[in-house]
Amino acid sequence: MIGVAVLGYGFMGTTHLAAWKMMEGCSVLGLWGRNRAKLEEAASRYGVEPITELDNILKNDKIEVVDICTPTYTHVELAVRALEAGKHVLVEKPMALNLGEADRMIRAARKNGRKLMVAHVLRFFPEYMRVKELVDGGHLGEITSLRAWRGGPAPEWSPWFMDLEKSGGVAVDLAIHDVDYAIWVNGGLPSRVYAKIVNLVHKEYRVHDFALITLRFPTGSIAVIEANWALPKTYPFTMKLEIDGSKGVVQLDNQTPIPLKMWTGDKVEGFAPETLPWKPGVHPFPLDPFYREIRHFVECIIQDRKPITDGEEARKSLATCLAAVESSEKGAPVTVGG
């Protein structure tokens, strides 16, 4: 039985918690957070023990895995402490706010011989997995371009998202999903990045809410990634992908293929078992991307394998997003890598 502690009781914390509760061979031994009232509410909702002292997790030998779902700016300290304490660490994306922090985490994992995985969940969405299979199977031939679109209303429910210093803004927090995916299907880092990353409508915050990132890979394949928090509150969370290749084209979006819709009163709700909108407790978990992602991490621990998005791999998308921000500030293309 693998003992697990989840840090953070926000949207991602409770999402992961629900998935951990379904995981065979694992037992959630505690939930940690700074706000006692919120911690106890979430812990009782999921039937886990609330823990207020981090040391009680780090010193507990029964806890092998620490799953960090706290705000981005707290990742590095928590991850390094957990790794130093001999825990395997799953950490939400983005892994950190800068490459110095990312490298500290990577070094701590290496030094302590523990697994570090960054939760780039897009790699576990069934439609994105299917596209990757088509690419790997050679069905698209050589990839020539990728268009990705991701957006919804700004996450104002958690104020730290709306603070550039704490979340990195829409490029580092949101676009990183598709940047990671583009790196995955293109087989590595882009060579050049050009971007427009701005505060479009949320003038009351110091944060980027719109990113338009163009990538060029060493193969000559190109990509454009739009990440958008500048949308009206009624806008459904939407993701779209299109990849063109020498042999074919693949397209997906999460809004059209909704296999079940429900109208009740003045509301309409869509349900797709494997995709968004995801509601804890509503969907069958084995198809859920969060379940798959965590399952992968557990298998990597049991079988001593390298997680698909370990620290080194996740560093690539972070480096690319940071280069995009730099490009936007400079008004010029920026070279990544090195």
Added chain:
Amino acid sequence: MYLVEKVRTGFLGVAHFHADSYAQSLKTIPQAELVGVFDRDKGLAHEFSQKFSVPTYDDMEKLLKICDAVVITSENALHHEYAVKAAEEGKHILCEKPMTTTLRDADELVGLVEKKRIVFQMCYVMRYHTVTSLARDLVVGGRIGRLLVMVGTNKLNRSLPLLRAWFTDKSLSGGGAVMDHTVHLSDLMRWISSAEVVEVYTEIGRNANPKLQVEDSFLTTVVMGDGSIGHIDGSWTYSSGHYTWGDVTLELLGSEGVLQVDAFRQNVYFISSEKPDDRLVWHYYGCNPDLLLVKDFIQCILGGGKPRANVYDGRQGVAVTLASYQSSMEGRPVRPG
């Protein structure tokens, strides 16, 4: 009895597919008369002449003598020569995009058209599409607040440019997808925002069709004079099995809302079952912008109106396109000339 005034219209070059659609449209307009066709390729001219029952002319000068107006749907690189000849003769001109392949030619044409006081209309059909026109009205009417971002695609089924060899012959087309498919979106962005493109950054990627001598895949980021941001993907990279010819989509983000356009999305789906690999095919039933474009041209000539897209709009399209090539070559953002 009263005189019905007809605009006698000739075609100078029919190498572009759009010639057929414009001719069909002209045929339905009572105030227009199709009087002849010239093409340097006699075979093409003959084909067109058969299809639309119009006489062919081997000598462009002779055709010009009997015309009030011309439609120029030749290879891109010949637009300038044909337009200058027609303008010198005082003929009204409907010109396929891109207007010219060099900025010098474009500027010369702007001067000539102004001097000759003729109607010169660019075939920027998207200004005539009811959906993009509606989008512009909504934006201009303030419905999404201040316009901040415009992201567009005008992608093309990759098999189409192969149907006429000149499209992929740089000496006749001036270039590939960048030359062919930058202007519809850059023009829509200018039209909707009432601002000029002041900065262009383009990545030209490796080709989806490596056999082409011209580029077929590119991504362009633009900045408008009012500070708004735009993005253009006009790649010829949709699969040859794509459900339709391509698309025109435009996302318009404003301070108070967002508007998304998929201009050619009105289709019925048809699935044949003759062969095992038959696939879904879309049959379009939406607005026919070509007809509205040609009607406007005729009306401008008869009624003295101003076309929605004129010679200067043509010039600005050329400037953005050429800046795009320069940016790609130099690896930096470029200000259009």
